[in-house]
Amino acid sequence: MSEQRRSTTLRFLAEPGDVNFGGKVHGGAVMKWIDLAAYACSAAWSGKYCITAYAGGIRFVKPILVGSLVEVGARVIYTGRTSMHIAIDVQASDPKELDKTLTTHCIVIMVAVDEEGNPTPIPEWVPKTKEDIELRDSAIRLMNMRKQIGEEMQAGVKYLK
Known part of the structure; x- marks a missing residue:
C-alpha cells in the first residue's frame, strides 16, 4: 500500500459540453x-479500489460558469471498518483572477472492496486537531440521522404496496 493521503484536489476548466439549458x-x-474526487481520495487513503455507497446533502450554493477554473477538494473526515466518509467542496473561479467561490458541498461515503467486490478493511483515520474532531463528530451525527431517516422511509413503504 502506498503512503496514505487524506485529501485530494482535482482541477480543470469547465467546458462548453458541461453546460445546461x-x-x-x-x-x-x-x-x-x-x-471522481471521492474515488481518488478514498483510493489514496485505503490503497484499494473503492465504490460509491452514498452521496448526499448536496448543496448547490452558486452556479459554475463555462470557462471557470474548477477545484474539487475531497478529504476523509471519518472511517469505519470498510468505509470512508469524504467531505467534498467544489469551488470555481475566473482563471485570470483565482478568487475562488464555494459552489457545491456534500458528503460521499465510499467503500473499499476486494477483487471479488466484497467490502474489505481499511486503515483507521484518527482526528488530531479540533477541526478534524468536529468534522468526525459531524460525520457521525449525519450517519445517525441517515439511519433514522431510512427507518422512517422503510416504515412508510408498507403503505405503498
Whole structure:
C-alpha cells in the first residue's frame, strides 16, 4: 500500500459540453466531478479500489460558469471498518483572477472492496486537531440521522404496496 493521503484536489476548466439549458454548468456534471474526487481520495487513503455507497446533502450554493477554473477538494473526515466518509467542496473561479467561490458541498461515503467486490478493511483515520474532531463528530451525527431517516422511509413503504 502506498503512503496514505487524506485529501485530494482535482482541477480543470469547465467546458462548453458541461453546460445546461440555462447556460451554467449542469448539476449532473458537478456530481460526476464529485464522484471522481471521492474515488481518488478514498483510493489514496485505503490503497484499494473503492465504490460509491452514498452521496448526499448536496448543496448547490452558486452556479459554475463555462470557462471557470474548477477545484474539487475531497478529504476523509471519518472511517469505519470498510468505509470512508469524504467531505467534498467544489469551488470555481475566473482563471485570470483565482478568487475562488464555494459552489457545491456534500458528503460521499465510499467503500473499499476486494477483487471479488466484497467490502474489505481499511486503515483507521484518527482526528488530531479540533477541526478534524468536529468534522468526525459531524460525520457521525449525519450517519445517525441517515439511519433514522431510512427507518422512517422503510416504515412508510408498507403503505405503498
